[in-house]
Amino acid sequence: MGVEELRSGLATAMSGAGSALEAADRLCRACVDLLDVDGASISVADQGTTRGTFGSSSELSRRMDEYQFTLGEGPCLDAVRDGVPVMVADLSDASHDRWPAFSGAVMESGIHAVFALPVQVATTPVGALDLFNRRIGPLTDTALTGGLVAAELAALPLLDVMNAHGDLDAHAEAEYGWEQLTSLQRVEVYQATGMLIAALDISPAEALVRLRANAYTRGMTASELAWEILERRVNLNNDRRWSATDTGSDGDHGG
Amino acid sequence: MADDREHRIIEAFVELADSLASGYDAVDLLDRLAHSCVGVLDVAAAGLLLADDHGRLHVLAASSQAARELEVFQLQSDEGPCRDCYHSGTPVYVPALDEVTDRWPRFAPYAISAGFTSVHAVPLRLRSDTLGALGLFGTTVGALGDRDKALGQALADVATVALVQEHAAADREVVAQQLQAALNSRVALEQAKGVVAYVGDLGVNQAFDVLRRYARDHNLRLTEVAAGVVNRDLTAQQVLAHARARSPVT
Numbered sequence: 225m226g227v228e229e230l231r232s233g234l235a236t237a238m239s240g241a242g243s244a245l246e247a248a249d250r251l252c253r254a255c256v257d258l259l260d261v262d263g264a265s266i267s268v269a270d271q272g273t274t275r276g277t278f279g280s281s282s283e284l285s286r287r288m289d290e291y292q293f294t295l296g297e298g299p300c301l302d303a304v305r306d307g308v309p310v311m312v313a314d315l316s317d318a319s320h321d322r323w324p325a326f327s328g329a330v331m332e333s334g335i336h337a338v339f340a341l342p343v344q345v346a347t348t349p350v351g352a353l354d355l356f357n358r359r360i361g362p363l364t365d366t367a368l369t370g371g372l373v374a375a376e377l378a379a380l381p382l383l384d385v386m387n388a389h390g391d392l393d394a395h396a397e398a399e400y401g402w403e404q405l406t407s408l409q410r411v412e413v414y415q416a417t418g419m420l421i422a423a424l425d426i427s428p429a430e431a432l433v434r435l436r437a438n439a440y441t442r443g444m445t446a447s448e449l450a451w452e453i454l455e456r457r458v459n460l461n462n463d464r465r466w467s468a469t470d471t472g473s474d475g476d477h478g479g
Numbered sequence: 480m481a482d483d484r485e486h487r488i489i490e491a492f493v494e495l496a497d498s499l500a501s502g503y504d505a506v507d508l509l510d511r512l513a514h515s516c517v518g519v520l521d522v523a524a525a526g527l528l529l530a531d532d533h534g535r536l537h538v539l540a541a542s543s544q545a546a547r548e549l550e551v552f553q554l555q556s557d558e559g560p561c562r563d564c565y566h567s568g569t570p571v572y573v574p575a576l577d578e579v580t581d582r583w584p585r586f587a588p589y590a591i592s593a594g595f596t597s598v599h600a601v602p603l604r605l606r607s608d609t610l611g612a613l614g615l616f617g618t619t620v621g622a623l624g625d626r627d628k629a630l631g632q633a634l635a636d637v638a639t640v641a642l643v644q645e646h647a648a649a650d651r652e653v654v655a656q657q658l659q660a661a662l663n664s665r666v667a668l669e670q671a672k673g674v675v676a677y678v679g680d681l682g683v684n685q686a687f688d689v690l691r692r693y694a695r696d697h698n699l700r701l702t703e704v705a706a707g708v709v710n711r712d713l714t715a716q717q718v719l720a721h722a723r724a725r726s727p728v729t
Contacts (some may be wrong), residue, residue: 227533241554346666346670347663347666347667372533375535379528409537410551410727411538411547411551411669412692414666414669414670414673415670415673415676415683416672416673417670417673418669418672418673418674418676418677418709419673419674419677420673421670421673421674421709421711422673422674422678422715423677423679425711428670428709438591454673454683460677477618
């Protein structure tokens with residue numbers, strides 16, 4: 225299967241999901257269907273502290289993933305911390321030094337290979353996509369390529385689940401796909417994110433979370449809202465919902 | 480006039496060679512390179528596209544907002560000379576945009592409506608790979624002279640050298656990491672511009688100048704300063720205060 229086919233197959237699996245959780249579950253199941261792995265899960269790890277398993281292809285995958293949080297060690301945590309993939313083709317090999325408790329627990333369930341791919345939002349690691357195999361051995365080329373693509377797509381539902389102001393989501397229709405991801409990877413979005421960092425005293429990842437959530441409640445794309453912010457047409461000091469200000473009243477802001 | 484241009488060319492290359500020799504910052508250098516293109520070539524604007532490891536193009540540097548928009552438009556509409564140049568690995572010279580509306584039915588009218596009449600795109604080449612493309616946008620109709628073609632390729636080669644450190648060039652994976660690092664530092668730089676623009680009530684271009692001045696005067700890399708501002712290790716107030724002290728007009 226070619227990259228383009230994988231890209232569209234994985235994205236299609238998520239489209240139309242009713243919630244971030246459902247989108248993540250669907251993405252994990254698509255990984256199992258398209259990449260020939262036995263299981264997949266997505267976990268959120270904001271600011272280095274893992275917050276938990278969030279999407280999974282099956283109950284077993286969820287359990288595998290959750291071992292990392294109960295035991296405080298595992299490839300996903302390392303992948304998020306270092307921002308690089310952690311590939312373990314044979315858990316019995318690595319068990320001695322890296323994650324003795326995790327490896328033991330997972331192998332007892334019949335899983336022998338784990339691959340953790342970091343999920344990043346605007347270069348900030350926020351979580352990981354874990355792929356599990358019963359058989360020993362490295363990922364196939366297709367599985368690796370598809371896994372990296374899926375890790376990119378996983379950023380969208382992760383951003384939504386990180387949204388502490390959950391109420392913003394209630395009446396907003398979140399969408400999951402390449403278009404939404406591309407909209408978040410534009411220069412104006414990065415610049416507007418910077419303004420949010422300054423105005424609300426929050427981290428870059430949190431700024432992106434709020435930008436996306438606010439864009440949805442306003443029925444705009446992230447890029448459109450970013451322009452409004454850059455042009456100072458949005459009052460950032462009103463944290464709950466940055467209300468639009470009268471452009472004339474605020475004076476000239478240069479730029 | 481010719482002497483003046485000659486002088487600018489030498490100056491541009493000396494400046495680029497200087498920064499290459501003295502622990503440069505790739506993003507900063509490429510931004511200057513985009514501006515140099517406008518000074519030494521017969522073009523009005525220049526933009527630089529770099530591919531990530533999935534082969535998707537990103538705007539890494541631009542001499543002006545107009546240049547940035549022309550590059551972004553090509554990425555969004557998936558057509559245009561810079562995109563074609565990247566995919567073919569060969570230069571694309573368009574002396575008259577109104578003659579290529581069939582080839583690029585969306586890009587050509589867009590560029591014309593933005594006031595441009597000619598476009599030239601030069602590949603960033605590393606052996607048999609193409610890393611990206613340098614887009615040169617003109618406001619006068621006409622072919623690029625042989626000298627300008629050679630000069631354009633030379634500037635694109637400098638960009639490649641800046642992106643890929645020589646000792647690493649043999650290792651494809653290390654090259655990919657360096658290119659990704661350059662793209663990543665661009666993200667932090669844009670975010671830092673937003674922070675400084677908001678706190679200092681400035682335009683994003685002014686914010687860029689403020690950040691660059693702070694970096695140069697403190698002998699820091701622009702990327703380090705940008706990361707510091709975004710992570711709030713370095714406050715925007717400090718950076719702004721420095722710029723104000725240097726030039727009270729800000």
